[in-house]
Amino acid sequence: ARRHFARPTSSFTRPQVAELVGHATDVMAAALAQGGTSFDSLYVDVNGSSGYFERSLNVYGREALPCRRCGRGIVREPFMNRSSFRCPQCQRTPPNAHW
Numbered sequence: 001a002r003r004h005f006a007r008p009t010s011s012f013t014r015p016q017v018a019e020l021v022g023h024a025t026d027v028m029a030a031a032l033a034q035g036g037t038s039f040d041s042l043y044v045d046v047n048g049s050s051g052y053f054e055r056s057l058n059v060y061g062r063e064a065l066p067c068r069r070c071g072r073g074i075v076r077e078p079f080m081n082r083s084s085f086r087c088p089q090c091q092r093t094p095p096n097a098h099w
Contacts, residue, residue, distance in 0.1 A: 005084050006097035059085040 001023040012020070031037060037054045054061075058068050063076040067087035077084045 002090050004086065004091045004094055004097065005079060007094045008096055008098045011094075011096055059087060061085065 001020050003020060037057070059074050062074045062085060064073050066072065067074055067090060070087060070089045072087055072089040074085055075088055077086065
């Protein structure tokens with residue numbers, strides 16, 4: 001969706017919200033179709049199989065690797081005891097970022 005995580009949601013227009021929800025719906029449907037994302041052996045289906053959606057992730061866990069859209073290096077940013085990964089070209093930090 002090319003949206004930076006620090007952009008205040010109050011700054012989104014209705015069409016931007018609809019676009020973001022549409023992208024999120026598409027990603028969730030694709031993840032479910034591929035069995036989900038299994039980062040360790042605790043997350044498996046009823047047959048004990050891991051999901052394989054993580055192979056489709058565009059930025060998560062790909063720090064310093066090239067963005068699949070533009071080729072720029074992926075960066076990792078700490079965010080509330082977690083990590084967020086993004087392309088600094090495709091997901092630019094907005095001037096009204098709220099951390």
